[in-house]
Amino acid sequence: MTSHALTTARLPLAIACLIALLAPAVHAQDPAPQGVRIGLTYSSGTRPGLYILPMQGPDADSIKAIISRDLDYGDRITVIAPDSGQPTVGTLNYPLFARLGAAAILQVTPSAGGTLRLVLHEVAAARVLQSADLPLRGAPLSPEWRMSLHGIADEIERWVTGARGVSATRILFTREGTLWQVDADGANAQRVPGVVSGLDPAWHPSGQQMAYMEMLDDGTHVVLRDIESGRSRRVSSTGGTNMSPAFSPDGKTMVYASGEDGVDLFALPVEGSDRRIRITVGGSTNAQPSFSPDGRRIAFTSFRLGRPEIYITDADGTNAELLTTSGFGDQLYRSDPSWSPDGRFVAFSTQIEGRFQIATISLRDRSVKQHTIDAVNEDPSWAPDARHLVFTSSRSGSKQLWVLDTESGRMRQLTRGPAARMAAWSPRLVITR
Amino acid sequence: MNYPTRLLAPLALAVAFVAACGSPPPPPPPPAPVINQDSIDAAARARAAAAERARADSVARAEAARRAAEERARAEAAERERAAIAAARAAFATVIYFDLDKSDLKPEARTILMAKLPLLRANMNVRIRIAGHTDDRGSDAYNVALGQRRAAAAKRFLVDQGIAADRIDVVSFGEDRPVAMGSGEENWSKNRRDEFEIIVGGENLRLP
Numbered sequence A: 001m002t003s004h005a006l007t008t009a010r011l012p013l014a015i016a017c018l019i020a021l022l023a024p025a026v027h028a029q030d031p032a033p034q035g036v037r038i039g040l041t042y043s044s045g046t047r048p049g050l051y052i053l054p055m056q057g058p059d060a061d062s063i064k065a066i067i068s069r070d071l072d073y074g075d076r077i078t079v080i081a082p083d084s085g086q087p088t089v090g091t092l093n094y095p096l097f098a099r100l101g102a103a104a105i106l107q108v109t110p111s112a113g114g115t116l117r118l119v120l121h122e123v124a125a126a127r128v129l130q131s132a133d134l135p136l137r138g139a140p141l142s143p144e145w146r147m148s149l150h151g152i153a154d155e156i157e158r159w160v161t162g163a164r165g166v167s168a169t170r171i172l173f174t175r176e177g178t179l180w181q182v183d184a185d186g187a188n189a190q191r192v193p194g195v196v197s198g199l200d201p202a203w204h205p206s207g208q209q210m211a212y213m214e215m216l217d218d219g220t221h222v223v224l225r226d227i228e229s230g231r232s233r234r235v236s237s238t239g240g241t242n243m244s245p246a247f248s249p250d251g252k253t254m255v256y257a258s259g260e261d262g263v264d265l266f267a268l269p270v271e272g273s274d275r276r277i278r279i280t281v282g283g284s285t286n287a288q289p290s291f292s293p294d295g296r297r298i299a300f301t302s303f304r305l306g307r308p309e310i311y312i313t314d315a316d317g318t319n320a321e322l323l324t325t326s327g328f329g330d331q332l333y334r335s336d337p338s339w340s341p342d343g344r345f346v347a348f349s350t351q352i353e354g355r356f357q358i359a360t361i362s363l364r365d366r367s368v369k370q371h372t373i374d375a376v377n378e379d380p381s382w383a384p385d386a387r388h389l390v391f392t393s394s395r396s397g398s399k400q401l402w403v404l405d406t407e408s409g410r411m412r413q414l415t416r417g418p419a420a421r422m423a424a425w426s427p428r429l430v431i432t433r
Numbered sequence B: 001m002n003y004p005t006r007l008l009a010p011l012a013l014a015v016a017f018v019a020a021c022g023s024p025p026p027p028p029p030p031p032a033p034v035i036n037q038d039s040i041d042a043a044a045r046a047r048a049a050a051a052e053r054a055r056a057d058s059v060a061r062a063e064a065a066r067r068a069a070e071e072r073a074r075a076e077a078a079e080r081e082r083a084a085i086a087a088a089r090a091a092f093a094t095v096i097y098f099d100l101d102k103s104d105l106k107p108e109a110r111t112i113l114m115a116k117l118p119l120l121r122a123n124m125n126v127r128i129r130i131a132g133h134t135d136d137r138g139s140d141a142y143n144v145a146l147g148q149r150r151a152a153a154a155k156r157f158l159v160d161q162g163i164a165a166d167r168i169d170v171v172s173f174g175e176d177r178p179v180a181m182g183s184g185e186e187n188w189s190k191n192r193r194d195e196f197e198i199i200v201g202g203e204n205l206r207l208p
Helices: A004-005 A015-022 A061-073 A094-099 A143-161 B002-021 B039-094 B107-122 B141-160 B185-191
Strands: A051-053 A079-080 A104-110 A117-123 A127-136 A170-175 A180-182 A199-203 A209-216 A217-228 A231-235 A241-247 A253-259 A263-271 A287-290 A297-300 A309-314 A334-339 A345-354 A356-360 A366-371 A377-382 A388-393 A400-405 A411-413 A422-424 B129-132 B170-171 B193-200
Touching: A051 A061, A051 A263, A051 A400, A061 A079, A061 A104, A061 A143, A079 B141, A094 B170, A127 A143, A143 A180, A143 A287, A170 A199, A199 A241, A217 B170, A241 A287, A241 B141, A241 B170, A263 A297, A287 A334, A287 B141, A309 A345, A345 A377, A356 A377, A356 B193, A388 A422, A388 B039, A422 B170, B039 B107, B039 B193, B129 B141, B141 B170, B141 B193
Parallel strands: A051 A079, A051 A104, A199 A422, A217 A241, A334 A377, B129 B170
Antiparallel strands: A104 A117, A117 A127, A170 A180, A170 A422, A199 A209, A209 A217, A217 A231, A241 A253, A253 A263, A287 A297, A297 A309, A334 A345, A345 A356, A356 A366, A377 A388, A388 A400, A400 A411, B129 B193
């Protein structure tokens, strides 16, 4: 695969333009400054080989292990990282690295001051493609330090592929009735402090706030929480059921489902007023909103046909239409919509042979792709790269979170221990340039 | 020892006979008793007091017995009422069950709901909470909405029977509070339910 990447390393300009057109329009990912080329030229769908040179210096082994794993989990790069060896000095023998399957070479030099000197070589062009000195933050191996290193790994992924990685992210989830979080690489799984009951969390697009459902004896409530300070307030004002909060992409509006008889979607300004505006009209059960990246439409689950199906409505509640029209699977039950950050897909759970499976539906042609077969899989949430999904799966014997690469089908287990469910993938929490 | 005694007894009789047949001087009248009125009074008082005490004691005993019996009867009645109220509360708490992914009331659920009406009608101050629950087979997150529909279905039925809507709170716990753990229809069917709880006015229930 990597040798294929090398032989097709020179692509016609037309294909490059096509890739540029396919790039997300709304969530534009780090537009490159004029005159600077970002990323190797390689064919879409392949994983260019990246040779990480042996490194020395403070915490070099941890740094190499974390960067290698982040790039591997990104599913866009084939990491070639020999376990040992001396740091290379002098001129690199590019043809030798080409024979090893490397399209690029990464040189990382940790300094005592907590800065990483990074140099990326393009093998085919036999030259340095990018270099930078990027800072690490916090005490070595602390969660903050790891997160800053994830941010650097995401930047390296952007240098190589043109698309920033998603390792500097966290996943919020529910475990034993309360909220937990875990880094995208599975490290630092810990309880969110001071939450009595927490289910079905959602990230504010700033990454600085979250919302979740609190389940008490007198009903369920929606709570908004500042992540840094832990300050929380209940935003739902009525009894009965209040559930499934979601934020608009501009971060100004929260939408959640609420009701006593039926359940409907309501919009509420995140700051200030608690005057809520009804989105869906009563008489059914409308819940689980997920905004399109332009903020103009909302996917949600509704019972209006007598079974749960996924619909799309304008954000003001008009023009609701059934999205999951095609009949497939043995039971008609579709739920848990999550609109991809590039706007092209809605991921959802669909019941097939009595068990939920993860599927995506294209908003262009409504074609449906089923991504899982084994065990019960449900409740997908997109990573900011619009490529990876985190979801709940019972395939390991208990409910745990798994990460799926929707392009290659590769899966990895994210959580271990007591059952984990209801995952929400954060926006990028560190953006290193 | 027996011998002298046998001889003495007839002798004593003889002496007594001779004495009776002679004309002996009348014996002097016994001295008139000195009557101590105080002691008589005291004795009388003591007797009266004792009698009175005895009478009082017996009255008290009878009274105590009567009271105890009454108390017992009252306690038994209260116990019976408590038991009846507890039974009524327990009957009121009878859960109703639903089919998979469904929130419509089955005939047996309607029968159970009808049986809850008299208590609600006899206790106008009572407020209740209906909690909808699901099994863990539907969507984990959307199940909260399904539980809500189940609770709302029971509320709608009671309101249709004339119970004021503002006396009934509805909540949903989705699949998060199962009564039966594990999988299999036997467990799932126990979890697809509405629970009923008296949240106001449960202390002084009047029986229908």
